[in-house]
Amino acid sequence: MTNALEIDGLRKQYGDVEALKGVSLTVPEGAFFGLLGPNGAGKTTFINVLVGLVRASGGDAYVFGNHVEDDYREARDRIGLAPQEFNVDRFFPIHEVLEHKAGYHGVPEDVAAERAERALKRVGIWDKRDTRFDWLSGGMKRRFMLARALVTDPDLLILDEPTAGVDVQLRRDLWELVTELNDDGTTVLLTTHYIEEAERLCDEVAILDSGEVVTVASPEELMDRGNDRIVVTLREAADAVPEAVADDDRIERVELDGDRLVAVARQGGLVAPDLVRALDREGFEIVDLEIRRTSLEEVFVDMTRQGEAVGDGESTDSAPSASAEPVAADASTDGGADDPNPEGER
Amino acid sequence: MNRVDLTGFLTLAKREVLRFVRRPRNTFAPPFITNVLYFSVFGVVLGERVGTVADVPYILFILPGLVVLGAVSNAFENASFSIFHGRWNEYIHEVLTSPLSYAGMVWAYVLSSALRGLLVGGLIAGVGWGIVSALYRPVPVEHPLYLIAFMLVITLLFASLGVVGGLLAEDFDDLTVMNQFILRPLVFFGAVFYSLGDLPPALRQVSLANPMVYMVNGVRYGFLGFAEVDPRLSLAVLAGMTVAAVLLDVWLFERGYGLTD
Incomplete structure (x- = not known):
């Protein structure tokens, strides 16, 4: 069976800052894999390399056997991404945004419309289909991000902090939905700093700190180390x-x-x-x-603050560094508040 | 182009066209009003005093140049704005994370922007035709194939340059600078409002370095049937520049310039 992800010595350098310092990972097909790490650990950089938004400085990354740069089209076609930032086309009602996204992935127009309907119903915002993204509530926006990731029917679903800032009910709804998808065979890569989320959902987690993998283990194994x-x-x-x-x-x-x-x-x-x-x-x-x-959270804090791997002989170099995330990621807007021209006046 | 690429390309092109078609107040009304003013002030009021240029009424002489001005600035603006706005709000990631090829992305942006340029060019020609026909005589189209060829090439060229502008811009002011301080001066000194023959020899030679001269000249040849520069040479040079600009766009997309970290 081909692995969903095979990452070998992945590096990313931004000037003097090394955001990824030779990350190596394997995620089996069908797994629910968590990527834990404090802010600035390199989680988003890692994901962006997979989807082509960041160019690696070294190493290799394969998605279902497809190199993310050499076979970028095949690799990207297998991925559905729900990023942390709201990067949604604001010119069109949300059902059209989904139809466009499916179309970019080669889904014919009539099928794209069906898929958009199914995705919006699945996340519970079908009645908002004619609304533009900016007019959705915060929780609906988060639901929409998941719908957009699902509309291309991905084999690998990447969720970058999917429950950041959402209420308890929505968090549970999203957990339930993602678990269903994983049960149906979709590989899930989840980044989070809600440790409870990883503990509940993931078969295996990797702890990333300052651009390095500290350890990879199941949540139970990690807790045994505490x-x-x-x-x-x-x-x-x-x-x-x-x-x-x-x-x-x-x-x-x-x-x-x-x-x-x-x-x-x-x-x-x-x-x-x-x-x-x-x-x-x-x-x-x-x-x-x-x-x-011991809780996974205590183990996580131990590993990422003390700079020591517990039990597996690997080690990190230091306490969490200053943000190693790309500057551009911080420039993104959330809801268009910083956009001087949100209506497209040209 | 395989099925995935064709569907992806058509979807992105449709998205781009719908973006400007659904906002006529922002995309078609401004050039309409501006050109009614141009034709009224330059063509009618000043034209009365100027009389004829190259044996045609002044208002008819400036019509091809105004069509070029509207067409190229809208083609440029559409591509540069759409790409920059997508970068600014990061929704261009919807396209970049898709399996669509880089060439497919570029062609979708370029063709849809060129279409806007052609539509605006047609709108301005319609306005000019209405005013000129009412005042003098119907506007001639002496060489329709040349006219079509020049309009296609210049809108494609400026749509391709607009892609570069959208990738280079760091903020919205940069887009304004490109349009107001580079594009418009080139057009205004591109023999839109005067004949090259009216210039002193030294200035005439300088003007020949301005690519706009060849565009205005070519479109004028299509409408009025006379040219101050060989239209075949102009068309060949502009077509070569268009191919180079499209290749540059694809190269920049492949490199991820302004798009990836």
Whole structure:
């Protein structure tokens, strides 16, 4: 089976700033793949290389086996992109914008009209079909971005921060829709800094920091790399940390807080039974036990702030850098507010 | 051109044409009003005092030049504005992220912009025809094939140059500068309102370096049947410039100039 994405040593340099420092990744067909990273990590630059909006300074990127520059037409035809910024044609009502987008991908006019209708109904804004993009509400705009990505019937759906700034209900609606698409076989590449989103949706995530891949793993594997907290409540407070607990190499740290003993360890679920037995042997009566699992967010913060890979031997060079995103991306407008000529006066 | 490319090209061309057709107040009304004023002031009021130039009434003499002025400036403006506005708001990404070939993109922008130039040129010719016919005699079209050929070539040339302008511009002021400070002076010194024969020899030689002279001259030959420069040579040179401009457009798109980071 061809991989949806094969990226080898991808680099992008903007003057002195290295936005991508040799990114290598493989995303299998049908995967739900997350790309996590703080602002300026290079996520949008990475996506823009795939769709042809940024030219790589080095390395190779293949979309379903098609090189993004040498076979750009084949590569782009497989991708549907919902970018973070609202870059929508403001001259036409939204159903026409979708028909045009489908047409650019070679979809005949009558089929394009059907696809536009289906996409707008799917995201729930069919009744707004004759409205221009600028007149949609914020949530509808976000829905429309997804509809535009879907209208070309892509094999690889790229969602760049799709739920940025949307309310909880819309976020859940979008999650549901994207999950359905993935279940139907569409490969999904999701960039987000909502860790919960990645945790819920992704089979595998790559953490990108300062233009480098820190690690690639499933959310569960990543959480296993973080430190869980085992909180044991004792009948009577201990005077000192019990010897058996202090001697356990798997426990990184132990704290006593009144009648509570808190042990910090990786894979707390495996350590806790031994800890309970050891305390019992030493005569402590346990009245409560709680294992607080590390969150993906804590692992993410650990990896991107401390500049250390956890467990896989890879390393990053530093704490998050200043923005490595292209300047041009910041110049985009959101809703046309900065456009001195939104109506096309020429 | 395969099916995907043809459909993509036709879709983009249609989008571009609809953009200006649906906004006649912005695209067709201004040249209509401007040219009614030109014909009234230059042709009728001043023309009475000028009399004839090259043995034709002055208003008839300036008509081909005004057609050229309207056609090329609208072809240029359409392409440059459409591309720059798309860049400014980034919706040109809808096209750039599609499988349409770079040549397909360029031809869609160029042909649709040339069409606007031709429509505006036709509109101005209609206005001139109405006024001239009412005052003097029907406007002749002595060499219709030359007229068509020149109009096609000059609108394609300026649409292609408009693509370059749209890619080079950094803000809307740049578009104004290109139109007001480069295009219009070239047209006004391109023998629209005077005959080259009326100029001193030195200025005449300088004028021959202005490509507008050949365009105005060629269109005038199509309408009135006389030319101060060989129309075949003019057509050949302008056609060569058009091919070069289109190739430059495609090259810039392939390089991603002004379009990609």
